[in-house]
Amino acid sequence: MTTKTIDVCLSPDLMHLYQVQDRTVVVVDILRATSCMTTAFAHGINSIMPFAKLEDCLAKKTEGYYTAGERDGKKVEGCDLGNSPFEYMNPELKGKKIAFTTTNGTQAIAKSEGAQEIVIGSFLNLSTVANYLRQGTNNVLVVCAGWKGKVNLEDTLFAGALVELLKDNIEPDCDAPLMAQHLYNQGKKDLVGFLQNSSHVKRLARLNIHKDIEFCLTPDQYTVLPVLKNKTLSL
C-alpha cells in the first residue's frame, strides 16, 4: 500500500505550485469564515454558496438566500449576516440557504476549484475532518486562507493540528506541513495565548471580538463535515 501524503499550502497565492485534481483539499480560515460555516451547519443550515466577489453574493438575495459578507474583519453593509460564528447559531437560519463572501476564506475556496474534493475545516470540527481524511484514499492538501495573500498563524496551526493527528497514517510532503506541525505542537497547550501576538488576532481584538477568537480556537465542538458539490457547500 502506498502511503498517503499531506501537504500544506500556506497562502492562496501559492496555489499555482500544487496539483489538486487528485487530492482532497481542506480549506481553512479559522478567523473566521470556515469556523462560521462549520457552526452554521452544526446548527441546521441547509447549504452555503461561497462567493469570491461581493456583488455575486449580494445578487443571490433575490433568490431567497440569506447573505453573509465580511471585508477587512467587518460585516458588509446590506448583508444579513457578518462573520461571527455566534450569528450562525440563530434558530431562524435552520433549513435556510446562505450566500457567503469573506476577505480570505471564500477566495481560498475559489482558488481550490478543480480539486477532486473540497471540504471545510476548522478547529470546531477538527477530529471529524481528521477522521475523514484518515479513512479516505486521496492525498491531502490543506489550503490556508491567510490574510490577503500573506500567511497567518491561526490557519497554519490548524494545518499543523491535522498533520499531527494524522502522523501515523499520512506522511508530510515537503517542509510546509512539518513547519505547521512544529508550530502546532509548540502552541497546542494554549492556542489563544500562543496567538495573542499574531496580526489577525490583534486586528480582531481592535474590533472587540475576543469571544469569537476563543470559540474559533476550541477543538471539536461539532461533528459536521461541510463538502463542496456543484459550487455549494452542504453536509
Add this chain to the structure above:
Amino acid sequence: MTTKTIDVCLSPDLMHLYQVQDRTVVVVDILRATSCMTTAFAHGINSIMPFAKLEDCLAKKTEGYYTAGERDGKKVEGCDLGNSPFEYMNPELKGKKIAFTTTNGTQAIAKSEGAQEIVIGSFLNLSTVANYLRQGTNNVLVVCAGWKGKVNLEDTLFAGALVELLKDNIEPDCDAPLMAQHLYNQGKKDLVGFLQNSSHVKRLARLNIHKDIEFCLTPDQYTVLPVLKNKTLSL
C-alpha cells in the same frame, strides 16, 4: 522615534505582496547559495554576479569570470564551480570574479530587485547581518529562497534567527516573522537535528553532502557582509 519593522517573505512567489523600495532586503538560501557566497567573500573573492538564467551566467565565461552553477542540488556541467561552500575556500579564487546561478538563491535575488538595498544572509554571517540591520534605519524584509516556490524550513529558521536576535530593536510585522521566530526558538539548540526530516536536507542527503549541511547551519563563522550594487555582489 518610529520602531523599525522586520517582515519575512517565505517564498519568492509571494514577493508581489511586499513593497521593497524603502527596505533593506536580506536574501537567504541556506542550502546552499548564500552560504557559498558568504564563504567565497570570507576567502577573498573579489565579486559575485548573480544570474537567474543559466545561459546568462555561462556567457560571462568569456569575460574572465569563473562560472558557478547549480540546478536541483547538483553542479551544472560546464561550470567551474558547484554549490558546496568548501569549493569557495580555494585560495586560487582570491581576487577573482564569479558568475553564479542556482535553482533558488539567485532567483530570489532577481525577485528582490528594486529594493533600497540587498544584502546576503546565511548562518555563517548571522551576527554580522543582525548588527548591520540593527544599526541601519531601513525596515527589513527577509526573502527566503525556498525550493522552486515552496517554503523551506532552513531559510525560515534563518529568518527566525534574525527576528529573535533583533527583537529588542526591530518589531515583527505580520505573522510570517512570528512563525519563523517560534520555529527558530524551537530548533536553535540543535539545528541539524531539527532539520533532519526537512525535504531539502533529505534531498541533499541523497547527494551525500552531510558536511555541507552541518557547515551551512553553523552560525558566525565569518564577519563579511556581501551587498548588491549595480547587479554585482561585493563587500
